Amino acid sequence: MRGTAVTFEGVSKRFGSVVALDDFSLRIEPGEFVTLLGASGSGKSTALNIIAGFSDATSGDVRIGNRSVLGVPSEGRNVGMVFQNFALFPHMSVAENVAFPLRMRKVGRAEIDERVQRALDMVRLGGFAARKPAALSGGQRQRVALARAVVFEPPVLLMDECLSALDLKLREELQEEIRRIHDQIGATSIFVTHDQGEALTMSDRVAVLAGGRIEQIDRPDVLYDRPATRFVADFIGRTNLIEAEPVAGGLRIPGIDTVLPAAPGQRVISLRPERIARASHLTDADKITFSARLEQSSFQGATVDHQVRLANGTELTLREGRSGAFTPLQPGAEVALAFRRQDAVILADR
Structure with missing residues (x-):
């Protein structure tokens, strides 16, 4: 199976005034x-439905490979789809569910049997062919849905919030499975989610959408470390968003005596909690140090989140790992803290 490009060109979709x-x-x-x-x-789901052929674009063009698919019915687009609600036929066995798209394509019986077994082995359900969906767990049913979506070897695989109904541990397991299967089959995969953890874990690139537009698209590490806007910084992970004061030469963080260079229109600073450390733990020569009072600490398992307040009232969160030289802090304690200058990301205020 080889993937093919998918292209949106100036696509708009309106539902009445929306x-x-x-x-x-x-x-x-x-x-x-x-x-x-x-x-x-x-x-995000509207975009996916337009690719799948479940919804029409109001304007613009969508291409799969070099072919415009506007006006092409969904069954003629040769894309695999994994739905949020599994969408399995309850009266059919696992094998019959997976075989369904092959039967619709008039594939021969022997080839169907071979492909179905290969698809079930791929999702690690090789011994479940005779079971009905009701006898499976939620995670197993989603694996069957995934096998059905890839069994006819589509060049494009679409997944719409397909892990949202599962518990956390199972979601994490299936994230790894989906990425493994993607790498194995080589299809172009488009995954829709509201869960930033899923997006960061699984993707080559992530497109952050708001109001029907892309705020930023980039590799997961770039989105996290270098968000382009306030919206992206706040949506991806947890961060301290600090309203800075424009001064000669840049921006000043209220309560911290330092100036950071900034371009016109930049007014907000994003500082991730794990980028703040106790000053004695940070050895960088170009660190920015400041003092704060601990308000409270929140146990997170492997980490602890501390809420601190600067002398001028500015509140910040810092996150510490509980290994190595970690020592607990007591509420009310004055703490010397620091961060590296390059970890303060200057943002446009939008």
Whole structure:
């Protein structure tokens, strides 16, 4: 199986007065795993439904490979789809469910049997062919849905919030499985989720959507470390968003006597909690130090989150690992803290 490119060119979608996608443009390369990430109403599922043929674009063009698929019915697009609710036929066995798209394509019986077994082995359900969906766990049913989506070897695989109904541990296991299967089959995978952890874990690139537009698209590490806007910084992970004071030469963090260079229009600083450390633990020569009072600590298992307050009232969160030289802090204690200058990300205020 080889993936093919998927391209949106200026796609808009309106439902009456509601704009679901607004001049949406994106190219997904062959074999790439791209996640559309956003809150409810951001346009991510609308974009996926337009690729799948379940919804029509109001304007613009969508291509799979070099072919425009506008007006092409969903069954003629040769894409695999994994739904949030599994969408399995309850009266059919696992093998019959997986075989269904092959039967619709008039594939021969012997080849169907071979492909179904190969697909079930791929999702590690080789011994479950005779069972009915009701006899499976939620995770097993989702694996069957995934096997059904890939059994006919589509060049494009679409997944719409397909892990959201599962518990945390099972979601994490299936994240690894889906990524493994993607790498194995080589299809172009487009995954829709509101869960930033899923997006960061699984994707080659993540497109953060808001209001039917892409706020930023990049590798997961770039999105996290170098968000382009306040919205992206706040949506991806947890961060301290600090309203800075414009001064000669840049921006000053209230309560911290230092100036950071900034471009016109930049007013907000993003500082991840794990980038703040006790000053004695940070050896960088170019660190920025300050003092704060501990308000409270929150146990997170492997880490502890501390809420601290600067002398001017600014509140910050820092996150410490509980291994090595970790020692607990007591509420009310004055603590010398620091961060590296390059870890303070200057953002446009939008």
